[in-house]
Amino acid sequence: MKFNTQKYSIPDEPMKPFIDPAEIIGILKNARPDKSQIKDIIDKSLAKNRLSMQETAILANATDPDHIQMIKDGARTLKETVYGNRIVLFAPLYIGNKCQNNCTYCGFKASNKSAVRKTLSDAEITHEIEALEDNGQKRLILVFGEHDQYDPEYIAHCAKLSYSVKKGNGEIRRVNINAAPLDIEGFRTVKEAGIGTYQVFQETYHPEAYKTYHIRGKKADFNYRLTSLDRAQEAGLDDVGIGALFGLYDWKYEVLGLIRHTNHLEACYNIGPHTISFPRIKDASMLQMGSKYIVSDNDFAKMIAVLRLAVPYTGMILTAR
Numbered sequence: 218m219k220f221n222t223q224k225y226s227i228p229d230e231p232m233k234p235f236i237d238p239a240e241i242i243g244i245l246k247n248a249r250p251d252k253s254q255i256k257d258i259i260d261k262s263l264a265k266n267r268l269s270m271q272e273t274a275i276l277a278n279a280t281d282p283d284h285i286q287m288i289k290d291g292a293r294t295l296k297e298t299v300y301g302n303r304i305v306l307f308a309p310l311y312i313g314n315k316c317q318n319n320c321t322y323c324g325f326k327a328s329n330k331s332a333v334r335k336t337l338s339d340a341e342i343t344h345e346i347e348a349l350e351d352n353g354q355k356r357l358i359l360v361f362g363e364h365d366q367y368d369p370e371y372i373a374h375c376a377k378l379s380y381s382v383k384k385g386n387g388e389i390r391r392v393n394i395n396a397a398p399l400d401i402e403g404f405r406t407v408k409e410a411g412i413g414t415y416q417v418f419q420e421t422y423h424p425e426a427y428k429t430y431h432i433r434g435k436k437a438d439f440n441y442r443l444t445s446l447d448r449a450q451e452a453g454l455d456d457v458g459i460g461a462l463f464g465l466y467d468w469k470y471e472v473l474g475l476i477r478h479t480n481h482l483e484a485c486y487n488i489g490p491h492t493i494s495f496p497r498i499k500d501a502s503m504l505q506m507g508s509k510y511i512v513s514d515n516d517f518a519k520m521i522a523v524l525r526l527a528v529p530y531t532g533m534i535l536t537a538r
């Protein structure tokens with residue numbers, strides 16, 4: 218398959234969206250797994266090659282318990298071969314929950330007038346980091362809502378402050394960021410602060426589903442969010458993390474969306490995402506998500522195995538909140 222390799226900054230030519238829902242749905246519809254195909258695909262992954270969207274769809278569509286076990290065994294073997302027993306922990310530090318967006322699934326949404334809004338002061342950030350260092354933490358992810366107060370200069374300031382806090386032998390060696398999409402200049406500013414990975418999750422790669430969850434604020438613009446990590450690359454910030462919020466739309470579609478995003482970054486910038494995150498939403502009181510797209514434990518385990526095989530060299534982040 219030939220991919221759109223248009224970069225973000227071609228003058229006078231808006232970037233074409235690289236997500237085509239019809240393409241993804243067509244690939245899923247035509248992917249009919251059989252045992253020998255599944256074995257060949259797993260072998261390709263074990264040889265440390267990234268899988269195509271079609272190959273990933275074949276694994277995602279597997280329903281025979283023996284086939285699913287082959288996929289899980291393959292994923293385990295790949296993990297042990299590439300990463301050994303190593304897992305990396307990093308601690309989330311919520312800097313502030315002010316937000317100008319209205320994501321229907323999030324308690325921080327602007328319309329939630331009963332939420333207590335809080336932004337940590339520098340002294341409070343320092344205190345939190347000292348406590349994390351006492352606990353042996355060396356890696357952080359600083360989390361920000363999307364708000365004018367959390368501009369690139371402020372994000373860069375928080376990153377530099379985090380690196381400066383040292384308690385006993387404790388120090389923070391890596392500060393990752395989870396924050397709103399920035400423009401190219403903004404990404405340059407946070408890169409200069411020496412950050413690790415900059416994460417922006419698309420939440421759902423389906424544009425129509427996206428509209429139903431993101432009804433106001435900057436985040437309502439699907440394409441601006443989708444191209445955010447292209448702007449990061451243009452700014453020289455090549456350590457980026459992508460993710461989808463599983464439960465908003467069909468999980469197989471989202472897996473292919475993540476692979477499409479990966480091959481877009483690889484084709485345009487010669488480097489894929491450092492990490493893929495797969496937070497999973499569960500229905501809850503006052504949320505009223507409905508059960509249509511909620512991902513069962515069985516499907517979630519299979520989905521993680523499929524993703525592991527699809528992107529052998531990409532870090533996978535299990536998030537708990």
Ligand code: SF4
Binds near residue numbers: 317361
């Ligand atoms: S942008 Fe983030 S913090 Fe704000 S409402 Fe949406 S999910 Fe919540």
